[in-house]
Amino acid sequence: xxxxxxxxxxxxxxxxxxxxxxxxxxxxxxxxxxxxxxxxxxxxxxxxxxxxxxxxxxxxxxxxxxxxxxxxxxxxxxxxxxxxxxxxxxxxxxxxxxxxxxxxxxxxxxxxxxxxxxxxxxxxxxxxxxxxxxxxxxxxxxxxxxxxxxxxxxxxxxxxxxxxxxxxxxxxxxxxxxxxxxxxxxxxxxxxxx
Amino acid sequence: xxxxxxxxxxxxxxxxxxxxxxxxxxxxxxxxxxxxxxxxxxxxxxxxxxxxxxxxxxxxxxxxxxxxxxxxxxxxxxxxxxxxxxxxxxxxxxxxxxxxxxxxxxxxxxxxxxxxxxxxxxxxxxxxxxxxxxxxxxxxxxxxxxxxxxxxxxxxxxxxxxxxxxxxxxxxxxxxxxxxxxxxxxxxxxxxxx
DNA sequence: AAAATTTATTAACATACATCAATTTATTTA
DNA sequence: TAAATAAATTGATGTATGTTAATAAATTTT
Numbered sequence: 001x002x003x004x005x006x007x008x009x010x011x012x013x014x015x016x017x018x019x020x021x022x023x024x025x026x027x028x029x030x031x032x033x034x035x036x037x038x039x040x041x042x043x044x045x046x047x048x049x050x051x052x053x054x055x056x057x058x059x060x061x062x063x064x065x066x067x068x069x070x071x072x073x074x075x076x077x078x079x080x081x082x083x084x085x086x087x088x089x090x091x092x093x094x095x096x097x098x099x100x101x102x103x104x105x106x107x108x109x110x111x112x113x114x115x116x117x118x119x120x121x122x123x124x125x126x127x128x129x130x131x132x133x134x135x136x137x138x139x140x141x142x143x144x145x146x147x148x149x150x151x152x153x154x155x156x157x158x159x160x161x162x163x164x165x166x167x168x169x170x171x172x173x174x175x176x177x178x179x180x181x182x183x184x185x186x187x188x189x190x191x192x193x194x
Numbered sequence: 195x196x197x198x199x200x201x202x203x204x205x206x207x208x209x210x211x212x213x214x215x216x217x218x219x220x221x222x223x224x225x226x227x228x229x230x231x232x233x234x235x236x237x238x239x240x241x242x243x244x245x246x247x248x249x250x251x252x253x254x255x256x257x258x259x260x261x262x263x264x265x266x267x268x269x270x271x272x273x274x275x276x277x278x279x280x281x282x283x284x285x286x287x288x289x290x291x292x293x294x295x296x297x298x299x300x301x302x303x304x305x306x307x308x309x310x311x312x313x314x315x316x317x318x319x320x321x322x323x324x325x326x327x328x329x330x331x332x333x334x335x336x337x338x339x340x341x342x343x344x345x346x347x348x349x350x351x352x353x354x355x356x357x358x359x360x361x362x363x364x365x366x367x368x369x370x371x372x373x374x375x376x377x378x379x380x381x382x383x384x385x386x387x388x
Numbered sequence: 389a390a391a392a393t394t395t396a397t398t399a400a401c402a403t404a405c406a407t408c409a410a411t412t413t414a415t416t417t418a
Numbered sequence: 419t420a421a422a423t424a425a426a427t428t429g430a431t432g433t434a435t436g437t438t439a440a441t442a443a444a445t446t447t448t
Binding site for chain 1: 434435436
Binding site: 343344373374376377380 | 404405406407408
């Protein structure tokens with residue numbers, strides 16, 4: 001087969017496609033690489049695309065009126081990244097997305113995603129299931145924000161993202177946990193004593 | 195037409211179906227009514243069903259090891275209710291679901307939902323879009339837990355659920371906001387002075 | 389390698405919210 | 419309607435985490 005089916009393999013490893021389907025997939029996904037520090041989305045932008053991460057590390061975060069940052073998500077291999085609050089409602093971004101470690105991603109545009117779902121329904125199923133898992137993860141996160149102390153949330157975090165500490169700064173982690181970098185520092189000190 | 199298409203109308207109002215499709219829908223959704231106080235799900239149960247709310251009010255909540263309750267979701271008209279953390283992974287419930295106001299729901303079983311999606315792909319699209327909206331709402335909630343004070347979250351809450359205060363107790367709201375009932379009481383007092 | 393910059397730590401003090409205990413108000417039951 | 423129960427409020431005090439400011443450590447740039 002002469003067609004390039006790398007994309008379909010990288011994103012949909014367990015699914016198999018016809019040549020026509022692979023052509024469609026190749027046409028809607030665009031491979032991009034970004035350097036550490038690149039800003040992929042800024043609050044206020046129109047959100048018309050999503051990124052599927054092949055390699056590297058991204059984060060999405062919100063900046064409040066006082067300039068404080070809140071990390072909503074770290075994006076690593078096989079995760080999707082976008083400002084979902086805006087993406088699903090076609091409004092302006094309230095999130096920022098930045099590259100924490102040099103990244104390779106596949107980008108898909110909003111309008112092409114709906115086209116893709118119509119052309120290849122099993123891809124809609126595939127993403128629906130991914131979304132269900134992400135939804136459940138968010139529900140667990142809400143619960144942990146409601147019920148756990150900062151220390152417990154930090155321990156959960158390093159459990160859930162065992163290798164991420166090399167890619168992200170402590171203040172990124174603090175902003176994900178909803179605490180200050182000083183508080184995280186105290187927690188880390190306390191844990192190192194044990 | 196002799197077929198009962200109430201269910202399809204109540205749940206999928208904007209979609210239209212063939213007679214065969216309506217038969218399938220009628221076969222997988224089961225209408226139930228529950229009295230206030232009924233426990234629809236207990237932590238530890240197998241989660242094999244979801245509820246679509248036609249009328250009334252439900253809530254899902256988690257109880258931690260110290261017996262404290264955390265409300266993850268209030269369910270009102272046109273919302274789905276389940277323990278999604280368990281539902282999407284076929285594990286035991288960590289949530290409880292209770293009826294706060296006499297409720298009418300449509301129940302669908304896990305296995306029948308996949309069957310339904312296969313038989314009627316546009317229903318999969320329909321639910322996928324609902325899930326996307328719910329996902330975005332959860333993302334906003336995570337953000338508000340990270341960045342807002344209890345008072346601000348309370349104001350957001352009464353804004354988002356303008357009529358819910360009649361259906362739920364203050365301690366339900368407190369457990370949704372992640373604060374104690376005493377703190378909520380103080381916040382309410384402060385707001386009433388203005 | 390030195391200098392410059394960014395990130396992490398530490399300390400003193402402030403504050404939002406929790407905890408515990410008592411009391412008042414509202415709702416349900418008899 | 420009275421009694422019983424559940425829910426909400428209030429006050430005194432405690433604690434986790436925030437704030438501000440200084441310093442130390444790590445990383446990047448020259």
